[in-house]
Amino acid sequence: MMELIATAESVEQGKSLLDAGVDTVYVGEDEFGLRLPASLSLDDIRTLTDYAHDNGKQVHVAVNALMHNDRIEKILPYLEGLESIGVDAMTVGDPGVIHLLKKNNISVPYIYDAQVMVTSANQVNFWAKRGAVGAVLARELTYEELKMIQEQAIVPVEVLVYGATCIHQSKRPLVRNYFGYIQEKTPSMEERQLFLAEPKKEDTHYSIYEDINGTHIFATDDVNLMPQLGKLADAGLTRWKLDGVFARGERIIEIARLFVEAKQAFENGIWSDDLSIRLNERLHSLHPHERALSEGFFLKDPTEIQ
Known part of the structure; x- marks a missing residue:
């Protein structure tokens, strides 16, 4: 089963993304989540979650910030708020937050997201055996590495198919x-x-x-795996993420529609090279002109990366 996840910068944009065919919107509050297009309050998240559930869709919330003592002391009421809302999952990378989830019997499922550190199936499975229902893979992985992780992981893994890659925080x-x-x-x-x-x-x-989380520096090229979706699908890597931190407003909604069309083509057995080329051309026309696009590390030889 394919799942398309997209960041949302507002309740209205989140609704539009869901209406466009996205399966899951990804939001959060910047005190507890990293590199979000915008910071949404618990009230905003509740409104969006209600809308998503009414339409058979999901909301995931970012709780993947680097937690110092001051954040850990504040986070329990936030976790309890997310639980009361009924969000479908949260992304977490800090073991301290995972400890609080378990200690306080917070029922929201968590997806392990430790950014650049999630680079092996062993790490994914370590956290899966401790309650994680999925994992967000590092964006610096090659196709061969992604394929190997997918073969060995015991929970679904998420791959960035469009958007910016942070290289330093x-x-x-x-x-x-x-x-x-x-x-x-x-x-x-x-x-x-x-x-x-x-x-x-x-x-x-x-x-x-x-x-509020410090300084973030991004790679000069944004990731675009539209031409490689066939390889991802063949490998069983079918949880796809769209990151709109630099593709704002209507732009990310239009880009999401392209990936929705691709997803539907796979599901209907009509994906083709010609369709891939057409969708990729349209994506390039929508992408911010000042930002370059590439396949990132995807096609690189793991032994040659320096």
Whole structure:
């Protein structure tokens, strides 16, 4: 069974994504979730969850932040709030949060999400045996590595098929520190338009922004696995994630429709190279023009990655 998951930046966008055919919307509050398009309150999450359930869909909530003591002390009421809402699952990477879930008998299922550290079936299965109902795989894995994990994992695993890849996070406010050092006003982070470029490679575009969780730097290319969906499907990798942190508003909804069309083609047995090419061309036309697209690590030889 294929599942299409997409981030949502608002209740209305979440409803539109579900109406477009997405199976699960992914939201959260930025105090407890990482790199979200926007921070949604518990009231927002309740409204969206009610709508999703009325339409036979799901809501997953990000609880995958790097938890220091101050966050751990605040998180139990949030977990209890998610339980009362009836969200379908939460993503968690901190063992301290998993301990609280078990200690307090919080009934919301959790999906293990420790970002770049989820790189083997052994790690996936370790957490599956401790209650995880799924895992979010690292975005730096090759097809051969993904296929091997899928063959050995005892719970479903999620693969990013579209969106940005974070390559560095610091809990420190590095952007603010930098502008303070050069004695200039720190620009607004709301539009997330700052980027770093290599002096000898002017076309590089390492997006950077700062929020309550620190500083985040993203790869110069966003991931696009539309041309490789056949390989994913053949390998049984059918839980697909769309990350709209840099594809805002109507743009991510239109991109989601392309992946919904692809999913339906697989389910109806009519997926073809021609359809893949047409959908990929439309995706490129919708993707933000200032951001490059590539297949990331997917086609690389694991032995040659440096």
